[in-house]
Amino acid sequence: MSIQPNDTFPDIVALDHAGRSRSLSELAAGDPLVLTTFRGFWCPKEQAFMRRLVAFQDEVEVAYSSVVSLSVDPPEVTAAFRAGLGARWTFLADPEREYLDALDLREHTDTVHHPYRPAVFVLTPDLVVRSAYNGYWYWGRPGLDELRTDLREVTRAIRADWNVPV
Amino acid sequence: MSERCWLALVDAVPPTADASAALRTPDGAPAGWLAAWLQGSKPVRAARRADPRIVDPDGAAAAISLVLPDRAALTIFDDPAVQGARRAVLADAEPADLVTTLLIDASHFAGSLTARRGPNAVALLRDDPFRRVSPATLLFVDGGLLGTVPPPVGPVIERHGSDVPWPGGRFPAI
Numbered sequence: 569m570s571i572q573p574n575d576t577f578p579d580i581v582a583l584d585h586a587g588r589s590r591s592l593s594e595l596a597a598g599d600p601l602v603l604t605t606f607r608g609f610w611c612p613k614e615q616a617f618m619r620r621l622v623a624f625q626d627e628v629e630v631a632y633s634s635v636v637s638l639s640v641d642p643p644e645v646t647a648a649f650r651a652g653l654g655a656r657w658t659f660l661a662d663p664e665r666e667y668l669d670a671l672d673l674r675e676h677t678d679t680v681h682h683p684y685r686p687a688v689f690v691l692t693p694d695l696v697v698r699s700a701y702n703g704y705w706y707w708g709r710p711g712l713d714e715l716r717t718d719l720r721e722v723t724r725a726i727r728a729d730w731n732v733p734v
Numbered sequence: 735m736s737e738r739c740w741l742a743l744v745d746a747v748p749p750t751a752d753a754s755a756a757l758r759t760p761d762g763a764p765a766g767w768l769a770a771w772l773q774g775s776k777p778v779r780a781a782r783r784a785d786p787r788i789v790d791p792d793g794a795a796a797a798i799s800l801v802l803p804d805r806a807a808l809t810i811f812d813d814p815a816v817q818g819a820r821r822a823v824l825a826d827a828e829p830a831d832l833v834t835t836l837l838i839d840a841s842h843f844a845g846s847l848t849a850r851r852g853p854n855a856v857a858l859l860r861d862d863p864f865r866r867v868s869p870a871t872l873l874f875v876d877g878g879l880l881g882t883v884p885p886p887v888g889p890v891i892e893r894h895g896s897d898v899p900w901p902g903g904r905f906p907a908i
Contacts, residue, residue, distance in 0.1 A: 586829050588884065595887040598894075598904035625889040629821070632894065632905065634887040647827045656824035657888035693907065728908050 569687060569702045570672035577603070577695040580667050582638065582660040585647040592636065593695060595658055600633040600698075600722040601691040602715060605673050605684035608641050609649040613706050614686065622653050624712050629656070633719050640665055640683050690718040698722050739786035739899075740771040741836065741847065742778050743802070750777060753791045755879035760856070760872055768798075768875055782844045785834035785902030790881025796831060796849040798875050799859040803868035808842035811835075811893070815867050816843045820891040820900060822863035828854070829885035833901070835864075840896035843867060849880050 571577060581591045595601065604621070606614040621635065628635060635657035639646060646659040665682055668674040675685040686703030688710050699718045703709040710718070724730045744767050747754050754769035770789045771777040782802075803809070809816055823833055836845035846864040850856075862870050886901035894903035 584885075585827065586885065588829075590884065594884065597887060598907060599890070629889040629891045632890055632892065635889060636887065651825070651827050654825070655889075656821060658885075726908055727905065 569685075569700060571687075571689065571697060572700055573697050575697045577689060577691055577697055578667070578670060579695060580638075580660075580662075580671075582662050582667070583643050585643050585650050585659040585661070587643045590658065590660065592691075595634060595636050596691065596693045596695065597634070598693045600693065600719050600726070601695075602628075602633065602635045602719070603689045603691060604635070604637045604703075605671075605687045606637060606639050607675055607678070607683040607686060608639055608681070609645060611683075613703075616706070617686070617703070617709055618649075618653050618655070620712060622655055624715065625656055627716075628719075631719065631723075633723070634658075636660060638662060638667075638684060640668070640681070688715075690715065690722060692722050693726060737786065738772070738774050739784045739789060740773070740777050740781035741784045742769055742781040743767070743800075744769050744778065744780070748778065753789050753879045755795075755876040757876075758874045760874070765873055768873075768879060770879060782836040782838050783897075783899055784836055784847060785832075785883070785899045787883045787902055788832045788834050788847070788849075788880055791878055793877060793879060793881040794851060795877045796851050796875055796880050797855040797859055798850075798873050798880070799846075799848045799862035799865065799870045800873060801846045801862070801864045801868050801870045802836070803843070803845055805838065805844070808838075808844055809867055810841055811837075811843045811896075813843065813867075816864075817891055819846075819863040819867055821889075822866075823901075824886060824888040824891070826863075826885075828858060830858070832880060832883040833885075834883075835900045837897065837899050849875070 688701040751769035757765040
């Protein structure tokens with residue numbers, strides 16, 4: 569995987585699940601950001617991991633951090649997948665595979681549909697990569713405790729009042 | 735742009751407002767004006783604070799769902815009902831053109847404004863999640879006041895500071 573910690577993640581622009589053009593920097597909006605790429609709604613591994621993220625969102629929703637998931641599925645498909653999961657974060661659609669190669673995340677085992685290879689990136693608000701997880705094998709993906717650790721470190725670095733003034 | 739935005743229903747165009755637009759009921763009857771001020775101090779007694787991003791003097795006409803609970807009977811912002819409404823806004827597969835909660839202090843939910851455009855606007859506004867907290871009024875607002883604000887990324891339901899109307903605001907960068 570080309571993108572590694574301390575790299576700056578490209579500020580990609582893609583349609584969200586409602587068909588609106590969104591940039592990654594706009595979505596980060598000053599908060600830590602967890603970006604996941606996934607093969608598609610049909611993949612059992614993605615379904616399993618997304619269920620974990622859905623459980624995680626009950627913490628993220630009170631912790632001033634954002635989640636974005638990117639796939640080649642078109643907006644109407646990602647919207648249906650998102651609704652079925654009960655996810656409340658933004659899904660991005662890259663049906664034209666515009667960023668697959670630029671991000672070096674083309675799934676080489678599927679030469680028919682050319683989906684994204686699963687990966688998870690924890691980013692600072694200015695899109696610097698704190699952690700990068702290669703999810704090609706399921707166990708390469710972060711556990712929720714690893715995400716908590718990453719988000720704690722990013723939050724500690726970007727919040728001036730982490731050590732509460734007394 | 736001022737960091738603070740105030741909204742109020744008024745009977746006539748206030749000369750001091752930064753933007754305003756006429757309101758109509760669903761059957762076309764005049765329903766006063768909705769006015770916005772971008773300033774620090776409260777402009778009129780009835781004003782409530784909103785996300786400043788909603789104001790756009792070039793914005794098109796829209797249908798709105800306005801939740802304005804009585805000031806004497808406000809629900810706290812962290813009430814589970816208000817939390818649930820915020821979650822429902824984030825879960826919406828067809829996000830509104832804009833949504834802002836309204837505040838009069840740092841503790842209470844003082845209402846919400848949701849705007850939509852397009853053929854399904856009215857039907858979608860009848861499912862405004864905030865009407866589960868307090869009754870909503872469906873109105874049509876002329877152009878010249880409300881813009882379009884990208885939907886929140888999710889899943890954060892908390893305010894970025896207790897005096898910042900959700901979903902707007904952000905913490906200062908170091």
